[in-house]
Each structure stands twice: as C-alpha cells, then as structure tokens.
C-alpha cells in the first residue's frame with residue numbers, strides 16, 4: 001500500500017515546515033484532503049488516484065469543481081502572507097485553486113516530480129517557463145523542429161525580449177554543444193519532433209546540462225510520462241501541452257510545467273504576472289482525462305506500433321517514421337522509453353501530396369484535423385497545414401518529402417484502423 005506523504009496538517013494544525021528554512025522545497029502545493037502516493041505505485045494507480053480531493057463533508061470520491069475565484073481569509077492565509085508561502089493556501093483563482101492543485105499533483109506524481117504548475121494552454125506554459133528561466137542578455141539553444149508556436153515565440157519574440165536564440169539540430173549532441181555560449185541559460189527541446197518523430201539524445205543531454213550548469217527544458221507532449229520521464233534523465237523542467245494526451249479527449253486546452261518545487265515556484269511567480277492561469281472547469285476535464293492516461297496510452301502505443309508495422313509493409317507507402325521500426329534513425333530512445341513511443345506515426349505515400357490528399361478523402365475512421373493525442377485518430381498533411389509556410393524545396397530540406405502524412409493513432413480497434421487505411425491506400 002502506498003504511503004501518504006507531504007503536508008497532512010489540517011486547518012488550525014501546525015505545518016512543521018512553515019518555520020523551516022527548507023520550506024521552499026517542500027513539494028506541493030496541495031490540500032490535506034488530497035490523495036498523495038509516492039513512486040512505489042505504477043502509472044495506472046497514479047493516473048487514477050494521485051491528487052484527488054476527497055470532500056470531507058460528502059465523501060465524494062471525485063474532486064468537486066470549485067468555481068470560486070476567491071477564498072475566505074483565515075489564520076492560514078494570514079500566516080502564508082506573513083511567511084511568504086502564499087502558493088500553498090487558497091487565496092485567489094489566479095494564484096491557485098483546489099482544481100488546479102489536483103491536476104498538478106497528478107501530473108507531478110506521474111512525472112515523479114515534486115511540483116507542477118498548470119496553465120491555460122501549452123503555449124502559456126512554454127512562454128512562462130522560457131521567460132522565467134532566462135533574463136536579458138541570456139541565450140537559449142533550441143531547434144527548428146520544435147512545435148510551430150514555440151518556434152514562432154523563439155524566432156519572433158525572444159530577441160525583442162533581450163534573449164538570443166540559436167537553432168541547432170536536436171538529434172546531434174555535437175551540434176547542440178557547438179551552439180552553447182557563455183551566456184547560454186536554457187536548452188529547450190522536444191522528446192520527439194513533429195512530424196518526423198526524430199528523437200533527442202536525452203540521456204547525454206541531461207548529463208551535459210548538469211556538468212555545464214545549464215537548465216534543460218523538455219517538451220514531453222508527444223511521449224507523456226507513461227512512455228518517458230525526462231526529469232529522471234536530467235531535465236530540470238518538463239512541459240506538456242495537456243490539450244493532447246494528458247487531456248486525451250480533444251475537449252480541453254491546457255498546459256503544464258513540471259519539476260522541482262524550486263523551479264515551479266519561479267514559474268508560478270511568472271505565471272502570476274503573465275496571467276496564463278486556468279479555470280476550475282478545464283482542470284476538472286483534465287483531471288477526468290488523466291485518470292485514464294495509462295489505459296489510453298497503452299492503446300495508443302499498441303495502435304501506433306501496429307500501424308507502423310503495417311504501413312512499412314504496404315506497397316503504396318515509401319517510408320514510415322516510427323521509433324519501433326528497425327530502420328529508425330535514433331534508436332537510443334528505445335533504451336530510455338518505459339513502454340512504447342506514444343501514438344504518432346508519419347509516413348510518405350507514393351505519388352506525393354496529390355496522392356496523400358486522395359488518401360485523406362478516402363479514410364472513413366480517422367478524422368482530418370490538426371492536433372493529436374485524443375481518443376479519436378486524426379490525420380493531417382504537413383504540406384498544407386503546419387509546414388505550409390515553407391516552399392516544397394524548404395520542406396524537403398528538413399526531411400518533409402511530398403506525400404508525408406501525419407497520423408495520431410487513437411484508441412479505436414486496431415483491426416478497424418488497419419482495414420480503413422488499407423482500403424484508402426489501395427484506392428489512390
């Protein structure tokens with residue numbers, strides 16, 4: 001049985017850490033009514049139980065939705081103001097609320113971290129994190145392969161804000177090291193890139209960041225803590241667009257940053273100023289989605305693995321990009337992933353973009369839409385969506401060949417997805 005840890009003092013009881021110099025590192029924030037499990041339980045148990053608020057009045061087994069934007073002051077509130085730990089008591093919606101804390105505790109448990117901050121979107125998490133962890137004159141090393149929103153922020157806004165940015169090949173340790181300068185403060189990368197699913201040399205990068213006193217920020221949206229926990233490999237902050245797998249049902253926009261209490265306190269202070277805080281209702285949806293994270297990820301992984309193998313053997317398919325395949329270019333990722341590589345697969349159909357458009361028209365199960373990580377399979381073409389701002393030559397330069405299809409495998413029956421994609425491919 002898991003042992004409950006953390007702050008279990010009830011209202012009016014002493015919080016022993018409140019007088020301790022180490023209090024800034026105490027995990028949380030959380031309420032005494034929240035369920036807390038340490039890392040001896042597995043990801044399914046964490047998904048279901050970690051963080052849940054058990055209502056002491058009704059005994060409700062699920063977290064109530066606290067829509068209140070402000071909370072009555074009591075001696076704890078005044079104590080918190082006095083002692084400077086206002087992140088730990090409910091005061092005001094933007095500062096923290098029970099529904100935010102429930103989600104934060106669950107994701108922190110899943111990433112095996114002390115703390116987390118939930119945001120109104122993945123981009124709010126990214127802007128807040130990068131600006132909190134750098135300052136004027138600082139330098140960031142990242143890659144052109146990062147999510148479009150992140151790329152635009154790094155390319156268009158960071159310089160205005162006094163941060164220099166260098167874009168390096170995220171798959172090459174040598175290229176990353178060559179980009180580092182004395183002013184470098186943050187390395188920012190994604191665990192698997194979009195749409196070609198190139199992997200980061202994460203274990204080496206974690207050691208390098210440690211040796212060189214650099215902060216490593218990793219966007220783990222594509223893999224989730226079910227597949228990979230970057231903090232255990234030396235990352236300092238993990239980012240999620242919870243709009244994707246963590247929410248899992250394409251019905252909520254949210255983001256998270258996860259890490260030690262020290263870094264999360266820093267990000268939280270920045271979030272208070274930038275204002276990317278999230279309301280109770282999307283937190284409720286996110287908590288509900290997270291309860292089945294492990295269950296869903298098992299199905300996403302099984303479908304993506306099966307589809308990658310099927311596509312690799314199909315005569316109408318030229319290339320398949322997936323970490324499970326023998327010819328995948330970055331096999332080191334297999335040694336660090338706990339169970340599979342998420343649900344994304346990308347592949348090139350013979351006949352180029354025209355053939356790819358025909359494929360999309362013929363599919364009956366996957367829906368043609370952007371985004372990923374929901375229970376429904378989604379399919380899109382980089383050439384007319386995420387990478388439409390590039391010319392065909394520029395796309396080829398970064399490995400996006402004509403006919404490339406990006407598929408987010410949902411949790412439908414594997415045989416149905418294969419049959420549907422097979423008929424669609426055979427008809428083009």
Ligand SMILES: *Cc1c(COP(=O)(O)O)cnc(C)c1O
Pocket residue numbers: 121122123124147149150190219221222240241242243244253254255
């Ligand atoms: C979607 C996405 C984001 C942005 O998240 P939003 O919730 O849409 O703001 C950031 N990183 C990755 C890898 C994404 O897929």
